Amino acid sequence: MSTCYHFNMDIPDPDVIFHDGYYYLITTTMHFFPGGEILRSEDLRRWEHYSYVFERLESTPDQRLEGDGYIYGKGMWAPTLRFHEGIFYVAFSSNDMNKTYLYRSSDLKGPWKRSEIKGFYHDLSLLFDDGKAYLVYGNTDIHLTELDYDMTGPEEGGLDRVIADDTGNPMLGLEGSHIYKICGRYYLFMIHSLRDRWRRVEAMYVADSLEGEFTGCDIFDNDLGIRDSGIAQGGIVKGPEGDHLIMFQDSGAIGRLPVVVPFEWKEGRPVFDEENIVEEAELSGLCGSDDFDNGHKEFWQFNHEPDTDLIRFDKGFHITTDKISGNIFHAKNTLTQKIEGPVSRASVTVDACELNDGDIAGLSAFQGDYAFAGVKKENGRLYAVMLRNISTGGAWDLSEESGIEEAKEAIAGSSLTVSVECDFTKDEATCFIQTDNGYKQIGTPHKLRFRLDHFTGARFALSCFSTERYGGTAVFRNFSLG
Numbered sequence: 001m002s003t004c005y006h007f008n009m010d011i012p013d014p015d016v017i018f019h020d021g022y023y024y025l026i027t028t029t030m031h032f033f034p035g036g037e038i039l040r041s042e043d044l045r046r047w048e049h050y051s052y053v054f055e056r057l058e059s060t061p062d063q064r065l066e067g068d069g070y071i072y073g074k075g076m077w078a079p080t081l082r083f084h085e086g087i088f089y090v091a092f093s094s095n096d097m098n099k100t101y102l103y104r105s106s107d108l109k110g111p112w113k114r115s116e117i118k119g120f121y122h123d124l125s126l127l128f129d130d131g132k133a134y135l136v137y138g139n140t141d142i143h144l145t146e147l148d149y150d151m152t153g154p155e156e157g158g159l160d161r162v163i164a165d166d167t168g169n170p171m172l173g174l175e176g177s178h179i180y181k182i183c184g185r186y187y188l189f190m191i192h193s194l195r196d197r198w199r200r201v202e203a204m205y206v207a208d209s210l211e212g213e214f215t216g217c218d219i220f221d222n223d224l225g226i227r228d229s230g231i232a233q234g235g236i237v238k239g240p241e242g243d244h245l246i247m248f249q250d251s252g253a254i255g256r257l258p259v260v261v262p263f264e265w266k267e268g269r270p271v272f273d274e275e276n277i278v279e280e281a282e283l284s285g286l287c288g289s290d291d292f293d294n295g296h297k298e299f300w301q302f303n304h305e306p307d308t309d310l311i312r313f314d315k316g317f318h319i320t321t322d323k324i325s326g327n328i329f330h331a332k333n334t335l336t337q338k339i340e341g342p343v344s345r346a347s348v349t350v351d352a353c354e355l356n357d358g359d360i361a362g363l364s365a366f367q368g369d370y371a372f373a374g375v376k377k378e379n380g381r382l383y384a385v386m387l388r389n390i391s392t393g394g395a396w397d398l399s400e401e402s403g404i405e406e407a408k409e410a411i412a413g414s415s416l417t418v419s420v421e422c423d424f425t426k427d428e429a430t431c432f433i434q435t436d437n438g439y440k441q442i443g444t445p446h447k448l449r450f451r452l453d454h455f456t457g458a459r460f461a462l463s464c465f466s467t468e469r470y471g472g473t474a475v476f477r478n479f480s481l482g
Contacts (some may be wrong), residue, residue, distance in 0.1 A: 010255025010457030018239035032301040049285035072453040118153030140173030178235030191233035200230030215363040253427040255449035255457020303334040331465035345421040349363040351475035353414035358468025364460035365429035372445035373431035386443030406443040
């Protein structure tokens with residue numbers, strides 16, 4: 001019987017290496033900045049936030065939420081992390097830029113040097129072999145491409161071939177490549193779906209050379225009793241804890257949760273125990289409370305690139321608006337943090353004395369179908385409000401609706417403490433406001449959903465946006481979990 005570790009937090013597309021006594025995991029960060037988050041662990045069970053790779057990408061209008069532009073569901077996808085000859089390498093494609101970026105550093109804390117690899121390589125994996133560098137990437141058709149010496153693009157006349165395919169899969173073809181050279185052979189790990197229904201399955205293909213035939217099959221079709229959606233998409237790592245395959249599972253509104261599964265090599269193939277114990281991984285530094293007294297803690301990420309001219313941290317988090325926004329999705333400088341399941345509750349005090357009419361500021365369970373508790377100024381008066389959104393378009397379509405104002409009541413004074421509780425056993429968020437008699441529920445529990453419009457799990461988020469006249473300011477103080 002083996003012990004597996006389950007992360008109860010949205011940390012998708014993990015790629016893991018072991019170096020100098022630690023395991024390092026990099027994850028997709030999409031439209032959140034800073035990006036390229038790296039976690040660290042000594043034992044695969046206890047993980048902590050370690051660093052970010054970049055503060056910004058290209059500072060395009062869409063990345064900055066200028067006008068009606070945005071990069072929801074795009075941005076930085078599926079990074080690869082490697083260490084080679086004293087240098088750490090991070091590479092990933094950016095879906096809004098249609099580019100591939102390569103970052104290099106001698107230290108995972110940075111600084112990182114950025115360059116580009118000409119072309120767009122979906123779910124890429126980086127391989128160094130015999131003085132050369134290669135990318136493996138693609139969906140359904142999996143490609144192997146040799147890079148030039150400077151890693152700026154494909155090598156002219158170099159190796160470039162399809163090494164695996166899953167043609168005809170009506171659900172999801174092979175993707176999520178992770179390639180390794182082990183004992184002289186080349187091992188390629190990928191995800192695809194069962195063909196008769198959506199279910200994650202991990203596949204492995206093997207070849208004796210990069211020019212040779214890659215053959216393989218499914219090696220892991222198991223949900224470990226966690227959730228009936230399968231567990232797949234990830235790579236392997238070898239360290240003092242043995243050999244492990246680190247994948248993730250689609251888990252509803254909370255997002256995509258990593259699972260660490262031990263295995264043994266037998267006749268060149270990973271073999272997994274039939275019986276397993278699943279324990280929760282211990283996560284630290286990935287979410288938490290903050291008073292914003294003189295800055296913010298490192299677990300916070302902005303939704304899209306922040307406009308630092310509109311924010312400051314001085315005995316609170318101050319946001320000033322500079323545009324009219326139809327809904328929360330277009331609000332600049334929304335500050336977010338991941339949520340740890342299965343149940344988590346956050347509260348914050350909103351100082352609304354400098355809001356303009358039509359301004360709304362508060363705390364949300366932030367994703368496409370959000371739930372929001374906050375303060376609205378209307379005709380010179382302040383109201384507690386609960387807003388919610390139910391997306392009615394396609395799975396990839398960002399809602400442009402203003403949101404449903406489910407509850408509204410006048411408040412005394414210019415500040416209000418609000419709270420949002422997320423229960424991922426039900427995929428529900430419930431909103432509260434503080435009164436003289438304690439917290440009172442406002443509105444009804446709201447159903448949260450993981451959709452491809454954001455492509456991320458729900459987060460706690462602090463937002464301020466203007467619907468009539470911009471220039472108002474909200475101040476957030478005493479953000480607290482629990």
